[in-house]
Amino acid sequence: MPEIDVYACFYDLVRQIPRGRVSTYGALARALGDVRAARAAGEMLAENPDPKRIPCHRVVRSDGTLGGFTHPEGLKEKIRRLREEGVEVRNGRIVDFESVVFEDFRTSYPLRALREEQLSLRSLVKLEDRPFDVVVGVDVAYAGRDAFGVGVAMNLRGKVLEIHVVRKRVSIPYIPTYLAFREEPVVRGIIEHFGKDAVYMLDGNGVLHPYRMGLATCVGVKNRVATIGVAKSLLCGTVKDGVVYLEGEPVGVEMRGRGKPIYVSPGHLITLKTAAEITLKLRKYRVPEPTRLAHLEAKAFRERELRRRPQWSTHPAF
DNA sequence: GCGACAG
DNA sequence: ATCTTGTCGC
Numbered sequence: 001m002p003e004i005d006v007y008a009c010f011y012d013l014v015r016q017i018p019r020g021r022v023s024t025y026g027a028l029a030r031a032l033g034d035v036r037a038a039r040a041a042g043e044m045l046a047e048n049p050d051p052k053r054i055p056c057h058r059v060v061r062s063d064g065t066l067g068g069f070t071h072p073e074g075l076k077e078k079i080r081r082l083r084e085e086g087v088e089v090r091n092g093r094i095v096d097f098e099s100v101v102f103e104d105f106r107t108s109y110p111l112r113a114l115r116e117e118q119l120s121l122r123s124l125v126k127l128e129d130r131p132f133d134v135v136v137g138v139d140v141a142y143a144g145r146d147a148f149g150v151g152v153a154m155n156l157r158g159k160v161l162e163i164h165v166v167r168k169r170v171s172i173p174y175i176p177t178y179l180a181f182r183e184e185p186v187v188r189g190i191i192e193h194f195g196k197d198a199v200y201m202l203d204g205n206g207v208l209h210p211y212r213m214g215l216a217t218c219v220g221v222k223n224r225v226a227t228i229g230v231a232k233s234l235l236c237g238t239v240k241d242g243v244v245y246l247e248g249e250p251v252g253v254e255m256r257g258r259g260k261p262i263y264v265s266p267g268h269l270i271t272l273k274t275a276a277e278i279t280l281k282l283r284k285y286r287v288p289e290p291t292r293l294a295h296l297e298a299k300a301f302r303e304r305e306l307r308r309r310p311q312w313s314t315h316p317a318f
Numbered sequence: 319g320c321g322a323c324a325g
Numbered sequence: 326a327t328c329t330t331g332t333c334g335c
Contacts, residue, residue, distance in 0.1 A: 036323070140325080142326060174326065176323040183325075204324045214324070235324045258335090263324085 003185060006032065006172040007145065009110045010044050017058040020086045021102040022094055024062040031103075033111030040173040046070040047144055057081040064097035114172075114181050118213035124221045125207065130269050132226060134161065134198040135278060137290020140186050141298035143306055145169050147183070150297040151190035153198065154290050158282055163293075164193045165301050177211070177235070179204055180218035187219045196225045199270065199278065201290045205229040206267035206275070208244055208252040210236050220268020227267030228275040230291055234263055255279065257286055 013031050017023045025045075029037035045056040046068070057078045061067045066089070069078035079089045088095035133156060140149045147168050153161040166189035172182045187202065205214030206229030216229030229252075237244040237251060244252035244263060252265030253276045266275040282288045287295070 039323095140326085142325090174325055176325090179324055209324080229324085231324050233324065 003171045004110050004113060004181075006110055006175075006181075007044060009107075010041065011049070011054050013105050013107060014045070014054050014056060014059065016105055017055060017102050019055075021100050022058045022060050022082070022087060022097075023102045023105075024060060025067065026062045027101075027103045027105075028059065031105040031107040031109070033107075033109035033113075033115070034175070034178075036177065037111060037173075037175045040175045042068065043173055058085075058087075058102075060094055064094045066092055066094075111175070111178065114178055115211070118180075118211045118218070121218065121221050122212050125212065125217055125268055127207070127266050127271055128269065129271050129274050130226055132197060132199045134194075135201055135282065135290050136190065136194050136198045137201045137288070137292070137294040138187050138190055139203045139291055139294035139298045140183055141295075141302040142170075143302055146305075147186045148298050148302040148305060149183075149186035149190055150294045150301055151194055151200075152290050152293045152297060153194055154282065154293075156278075156281065158284075158289055160293065162194075163297055164190055165297070166190055166193075167305070177209065180213065180215040183215055184219050184222060187215075188223060191219075191223050191225055196223070199226040199228060200267075201228045201230060201279070201282075201288065202267065203230065203232075203291055203295070205231045205235055205252070205263065206265035208235060208237060208246065208263060208265035210246075212246075212251070214265065214267070216265070216267025224269075226269035228270060228278060229263075229265045229267050230279060230288060231263045231265075232260070232287065255283070257283075259286060262286060 025038045025041040028041045029035045048056045069075050071077045135154050137152045147170050149166045151164045168186050202216040206216035216227040220227035237246040239254050242254050243250045254261045264279045266272050279288050
């Protein structure tokens with residue numbers, strides 16, 4: 001299945017906003033297929049790769065106030081461009097907002113297709129143990145759309161066996177509940193190196209997800225590997241006696257230590273019990289060692305690469 | 319000001 | 326997640 005390029009879809013939507021009109025972060029998100037993408041809309045506008053053809057100055061907040069503008073001149077330039085097109089701005093608000101707002105997008109709602117994919121993958125999830133003796137912790141650092149993924153292979157006694165790094169350009173921004181579509185292609189590169197016999201420990205959730213298809217589960221099902229999800233905050237569900245429940249079913253455990261808890265859930269080809277045991281066994285600090293080390297390595301990898309090719313860093317679009 | 323949704 | 330100086334607390 002080809003990866004949907006949500007960035008490209010989004011910029012196509014922005015280009016549909018006519019001169020002299022404005023639209024909103026939320027309206028663009030709904031045109032993508034889910035209002036949860038409203039913040040991601042703002043991020044994608046801030047990274048506008050082609051301001052000449054993509055009129056990001058025509059996107060404002062749903063209450064008619066201006067929102068932000070990534071430009072050396074700041075908001076002043078957004079106002080200047082809007083006025084130049086005949087859009088009146090007074091006291092930081094669009095005048096007669098209701099009559100200039102544009103929402104009539106031509107769209108195929110790409111996020112709906114992704115949601116459907118989550119629902120269809122759900123029937124393939126298997127939460128049964130398989131034997132293993134290596135755990136690969138995975139984490140990803142970003143510089144704009146460039147992802148730097150790291151896998152740290154470890155035996156069950158916590159000894160580091162090998163570290164592998166991959167680099168990839170992502171095709172979707174971070175949108176809550178769609179994280180897997182952003183990161184799974186990066187993780188796939190790490191699985192291609194370490195193979196399918198290890199258990200992969202990922203930074204995010206497994207079945208602890210509104211559609212039971214968090215990053216770890218998605219990675220597991222698509223690549224036929226065992227996975228564990230370790231999240232640093234609760235995405236959904238209710239905690240009772242250290243167990244996270246979703247629709248009455250146990251989907252994860254809350255692990256408390258010194259500070260904020262972490263949330264462990266099985267991804268694929270593992271039970272909740274084993275996922276929790278492995279995590280506990282490899283935990284020295286708050287985040288278990290495989291993931292913690294992968295996080296450190298990913299950040300270091302990104303810094304090395306940005307030093308070598310500084311133009312990769314996210315620059316103002318103008 | 320409140321609510322807030324992994325990374 | 327990233328942007329980022331000094332500051333607060335265990």
